[in-house]
Structure formats: structure tokens, C-alpha cells
Amino acid sequence: MIALADCNNFYVSCERVFQPSLEDRPVIVLSNNDGCAVARSNEAKALGIPMGAPYHQIKRLCGRNGVSVFSSNYELYGDMSRRVVSVLSRFVPEMEIYSIDESFLNLGGFSDPLGLSGRIRETVRKWTGIPISVGLGKTKTLAKLANRLAKKEHAGCLQVEAGNRSTLGSVPIEDVWGVGRRLSVRLRRLGFQDAWAFAQAPSSAIRAIGGVTLERTQRELTGISCLAMEEVPQPRKNTCCSRSFGKPVTGRGELEEAVANYAVRATRKVRAEGSLACGLQVFLSTNRFRKDQPQYSNSRTISLDEPTDDPIRIVKNAKALLNSIYRKGYSYKKAGVLLLDLVSGGSRQGLLFEEHGDGRRRDFVNALDEVAARYGQSGAFLAAQGVRRSWSMKRQSRTARYTTCWDELPVAS
Amino acid sequence: MNIRGGKRKGAGRPKGSNLYGEPTQPVRIPKSQIERVLRFVQEREYALPLYASGVSAGFPSPADDYLEGALDLNAHLVREPTATFFVRARGESMIDAGIHDGDLLVVDRSVEATDGKVVIVSVNGELTVKRLRRDKGKSWLLPENPDYPPIALNEEDETHLWGVVTNVIHPL
Numbered sequence: 297m298i299a300l301a302d303c304n305n306f307y308v309s310c311e312r313v314f315q316p317s318l319e320d321r322p323v324i325v326l327s328n329n330d331g332c333a334v335a336r337s338n339e340a341k342a343l344g345i346p347m348g349a350p351y352h353q354i355k356r357l358c359g360r361n362g363v364s365v366f367s368s369n370y371e372l373y374g375d376m377s378r379r380v381v382s383v384l385s386r387f388v389p390e391m392e393i394y395s396i397d398e399s400f401l402n403l404g405g406f407s408d409p410l411g412l413s414g415r416i417r418e419t420v421r422k423w424t425g426i427p428i429s430v431g432l433g434k435t436k437t438l439a440k441l442a443n444r445l446a447k448k449e450h451a452g453c454l455q456v457e458a459g460n461r462s463t464l465g466s467v468p469i470e471d472v473w474g475v476g477r478r479l480s481v482r483l484r485r486l487g488f489q490d491a492w493a494f495a496q497a498p499s500s501a502i503r504a505i506g507g508v509t510l511e512r513t514q515r516e517l518t519g520i521s522c523l524a525m526e527e528v529p530q531p532r533k534n535t536c537c538s539r540s541f542g543k544p545v546t547g548r549g550e551l552e553e554a555v556a557n558y559a560v561r562a563t564r565k566v567r568a569e570g571s572l573a574c575g576l577q578v579f580l581s582t583n584r585f586r587k588d589q590p591q592y593s594n595s596r597t598i599s600l601d602e603p604t605d606d607p608i609r610i611v612k613n614a615k616a617l618l619n620s621i622y623r624k625g626y627s628y629k630k631a632g633v634l635l636l637d638l639v640s641g642g643s644r645q646g647l648l649f650e651e652h653g654d655g656r657r658r659d660f661v662n663a664l665d666e667v668a669a670r671y672g673q674s675g676a677f678l679a680a681q682g683v684r685r686s687w688s689m690k691r692q693s694r695t696a697r698y699t700t701c702w703d704e705l706p707v708a709s
Numbered sequence: 710m711n712i713r714g715g716k717r718k719g720a721g722r723p724k725g726s727n728l729y730g731e732p733t734q735p736v737r738i739p740k741s742q743i744e745r746v747l748r749f750v751q752e753r754e755y756a757l758p759l760y761a762s763g764v765s766a767g768f769p770s771p772a773d774d775y776l777e778g779a780l781d782l783n784a785h786l787v788r789e790p791t792a793t794f795f796v797r798a799r800g801e802s803m804i805d806a807g808i809h810d811g812d813l814l815v816v817d818r819s820v821e822a823t824d825g826k827v828v829i830v831s832v833n834g835e836l837t838v839k840r841l842r843r844d845k846g847k848s849w850l851l852p853e854n855p856d857y858p859p860i861a862l863n864e865e866d867e868t869h870l871w872g873v874v875t876n877v878i879h880p881l
Contacts, residue, residue: 316869317834382791423792423818425871699794708814708829708836709799 437516458519538632553682572603575636
């Protein structure tokens with residue numbers, strides 16, 4: 297038996313833990329740069345605010361209905377997610393963290409999985425304040441489907457059997473995990489409107505539409521497990537750091553600063569994993585939604601002559617790449633740095649003509665990391681990263697970092 | 710003098726004249742631990758051991774064989790890190806319980822809110838810290854300051870119990 301534990305409207309729930317006055321009221325959380333709604337409370341959903349709605353389109357609706365609007369507070373969400381996962385992990389020997397707010401739990405061998413799920417749900421709620429729903433099924437796909445239904449009505453916990461015609465029949469085909477919008481249009485045309493019809497369809501027809509991947513989804517719906525639990529995340533082959541700018545950027549200097557920052561951040565991720573990058577890509581683009589403005593986007597990749605995790609080398613190369621693709625006269629919306637072909641630090645290969653394994657450089661970089669870890673990102677940084685950072689992300693209505701910052705703790709009177 | 714090589718008399722450092730002031734010996738250690746071991750011996754980075762019993766002259770206590778771990782204030786104040794949050798106290802309503810304006814409250818959500826515990830509750834959407842009194846099926850929030858009135862809790866408010874204060878950290 298597999299359970300999917302999914303936090304309800306996770307970002308909104310995190311905000312509500314520390315601002316109880318938001319209970320029972322419409323709340324939305326916006327994506328980076330306050331772009332669009334990425335989390336909605338049930339009350340906000342009832343107002344007809346769709347997932348991913350651009351904020352400028354719903355601003356008036358929100359104002360009229362007294363919707364509380366927040367910028368993403370990733371420090372808070374990250375910490376609350378860690379707490380939820382930590383509670384879940386006490387109950388089961390095997391789990392897969394699927395995303396920031398979803399985890400699969402292996403409940404195989406437990407005598408009363410539904411009862412256990414109820415206890416898990418209550419404990420997470422009490423200890424962290426986050427409400428979750430638990431869906432149970434023989435396969436991941438069934439657990440996901442059960443979770444969807446549990447959220448809507450069944451008091452937060454529901455078990456779905458593969459053979460349950462009325463339940464599967466009530467789930468529209470596009471709501472089945474692994475069936476995208478395009479595939480569901482084709483399936484509907486062939487008469488497979490819901491999960492039950494899809495599960496009963498001849499597998500040859502399914503394979504013809506969506507290949508083995510879709511056939512696997514179909515088998516999962518009939519109770520045959522095809523997707524294993526992935527306890528250990530696969531080592532990453534690439535890592536990317538990119539952001540949209542808070543305001544359009546035109547100058548080369550500002551872009552250089554931004555790219556240097558992304559390069560440092562990406563390198564830090566790589567170093568934390570003990571990996572080295574063999575290649576580097578820099579990309580930039582204008583705002584493609586501004587049809588009235590001239591458009592330009594480009595990217596350029598080099599392979600590094602020696603695998604490295606040295607931020608100074610990577611920043612130097614990233615700036616050179618940026619300068620080779622930068623064109624004057626455009627207002628840029630986004631830039632990013634990709635580190636490619638990550639190898640583990642153990643397989644480091646020396647280079648003939650360059651000083652490598654420079655111990656002092658290594659010490660310097662470690663010191664930089666330590667200072668940044670203790671005093672924040674502004675404690676120590678490369679001059680190339682800039683001081684003012686006028687291009688940086690907009691987060692106008694971010695709430696306090698209640699759990700990760702001494703100066704921003706919740707207050708009780 | 711021996712021209713065929715080998716040990717030369719008087720060569721090398723005198724015995725015991727190293728960093729540590731005592732004889733040393735090469736040992737094999739895992740590569741990953743080299744830095745830790747070096748730090749340990751070079752910087753004398755030993756944690757202070759805490760002894761479980763007092764010194765009794767004459768009779769060695771059998772407990773002295775068991776050194777306890779170094780003192781960790783985190784472990785002492787936070788029993789359940791997953792469920793523990795820090796909350797800043799505001800105002801004087803709990804002054805007689807030793808909670809001052811600006812104090813840091815250690816709040817454990819996993820602890821059962823029973824009669825007499827100091828709790829955090831959300832009242833009218835605001836977090837408040839008070840002592841919980843349960844009696845004959847009724848509940849009150851009692852301030853620890855005669856200038857403040859008690860607050861009666863109805864059944865619905867029970868769901869607004871936020872956590873139990875386990876410690877107050879008060880700077881002097």
C-alpha cells in the first residue's frame with residue numbers, strides 16, 4: 297500500500313500558521329517577482345482565481361473581495377516543508393520526497409493503513425500546524441488519485457481500490473497523474489473520458505497514443521505497480537540558477553552583476569554536493585510578452601578545460617560568455633547560468649598547463665562560504681556580484697521569516 | 710663514520726621536540742577524517758566533559774567510568790526540534806510567571822496542553838501567551854498579572870491552541 301501525503305494549499309497554510317487571522321479568509325501567494333498566483337486558499341479558489349493567474353489580471357478582483365496577497369517566502373516554506381517531512385519519516389521506514397509539499401510513503405506491511413494515515417495526518421497538523429491530505433492506493437498513481445479526492449471531501453484520508461468503478465469513473469481523464477492536457481484531448485476523442493474508461497481501454501490503443509509511458513500509467517490504475525519508490529534522489533547532471541529581474545535591465549554592467557550572482561549561487565549548490573562542473577552556459581532573454589518591444593534571446597556554452605567548483609573561475613568565464621551574447625538596445629527580463637555535466641569531486645582530472653589544486657584559492661573560497669553562511673549573503677561576496685543589485689527580484693509583500701531569522705519571530709502578547 | 714648510508718648520529722629532530730611536546734607515532738586514518746583529527750590534536754579542540762558525580766576523596770565512584778556527553782543547550786531546551794518554534798513575548802500580562810516583554814519563548818507544539826501549562830493560543834486571530842486552566846469541562850486563559858482579566862475559552866477556541874511554552878529565555 298502506498299500513501300501520498302500532500303500539504304493542502306501549502307504556501308497559504310504556512311502563512312496561516314503564523315497569522316491565524318488568515319483562517320477562513322481568501323489568501324493567495326504570488327510567484328517570483330509577484331508575477332502570478334501559485335497558491336490559493338479554498339476561499340480564493342471559490343472566488344474563481346485560477347492557478348497561475350497573472351497578478352495584474354486579478355488585482356481588482358482581489359481588492360474587491362479583500363483577498364490577502366503575499367509574495368513567496370521561500371525561507372519559511374522550505375523550513376516548514378522540512379518539518380513536515382521530518383514528522384512523516386517517523387511513521388514509515390521508506391518514503392520518497394516528491395516535491396516541497398508531497399511525499400510518497402510506503403505503508404506495505406502495516407495492518408491498518410487507513411487508521412495510520414489518520415494518525416499521521418493529525419500529528420503533522422498538531423506538530424507543524426500544516427493540514428495535509430493522505431491518499432492511499434496499491435500504486436503511486438492510485439494514491440495520487442485518492443489524494444485528489446481526499447482533498448475535496450473525504451475528511452482528508454481516502455483509500456481507492458483499482459476495481460472501484462464508481463470512484464474511478466468520477467475522475468475526469470485529465471486529472472489522472474501522468475496524463476497531460478494534450479493526451480487527454482486525444483483520449484477523450486476515443487471515448488476514454490474518465491479514469492475508469494482509461495483503465496479498461498485496450499493497452500494497444502493506449503500505447504499508440506502515448507507510448508509505454510502512458511501504458512505504464514494505465515497499468516498503475518489497474519493496481520499493477522510500475523513506478524518504484526525513489527528514496528535517493530538521482531545525482532544531478534546539471535544545475536541552473538536563473539531569475540527574472542525585478543525591473544527590465546538594459547545595461548551591460550547590471551547584467552554582469554546579475555550573472556555573477558547566479559554563477560556564485562549555482563557554484564555553491566554544486567560545491568555543496570561535492571561535484572565539479574565540466575561545462576558552463578549563460579543565457580539571457582527579453583520579455584517575450586512585450587510584443588511592442590524588440591525581442592532578443594541568446595545563449596552560449598563552453599566546456600571548461602578543467603572540471604571546477606571555483607566560483608572565481610566560473611564567474612570570470614560567465615562574464616566572458618555574457619559579453620559575447622550581449623546586444624545593446626534591448627531591455628532584458630531574464631538571465632541565467634547553467635553548470636553542465638557535473639562529475640563527482642573524486643574524479644577530478646588535473647590539467648597540464650594551469651596551476652590546479654591551488655590550496656590557497658580553496659581556503660579563500662571556503663572562507664567566503666563560511667562568512668556568507670554566518671552573516672548572510674551580504675556578509676562577503678565577490679566584487680563582480682555588485683553592491684546595489686537594482687535588478688534583483690521583487691518581493692514586495694513577503695511576510696516575516698518566522699522560523700529562520702531571529703529578528704522576525706512571531707510575536708505573542 | 711659509516712660511508713654506506715643508514716642512520717647518521719645526531720641527525721634529525723631531538724625526540725619529543727614536536728608540536729605536541731611528547732613522542733608521536735604514525736597511524737592510518739580514513740582520508741575523510743584527516744581534517745577532523747588534525748583539528749582535534751592541533752587545536753586542542755576537546756569538548757569539556759561533564760562528570761556525573763562529585764569528587765569523593767578516598768572512594769572512587771564507579772560512575773566515574775562513564776563520562777557523559779558535552780552540554781548542549783539546544784538539547785536541554787528543545788526536546789522535539791521538529792515541533793518547536795521560537796516566539797517573541799510582548800507586553801507584561803505574564804510578568805508573574807517570569808515572562809517579560811521581549812523574552813524568547815520556546816514553544817513545543819507536540820506537548821499536550823493540560824491544566825496549568827503556559828500556552829500560546831490564537832485569540833481573535835492574534836497569538837497570545839497565557840496560563841491554561843481547565844476545570845470541570847471549562848477552560849480559561851489566565852494572565853499572570855493582576856491588571857489583566859482572564860479570558861474564557863469556548864469549545865471552538867480549543868482548535869486554536871497553538872503550542873505549549875516549555876522555556877523562557879530572558880536576557881539580563
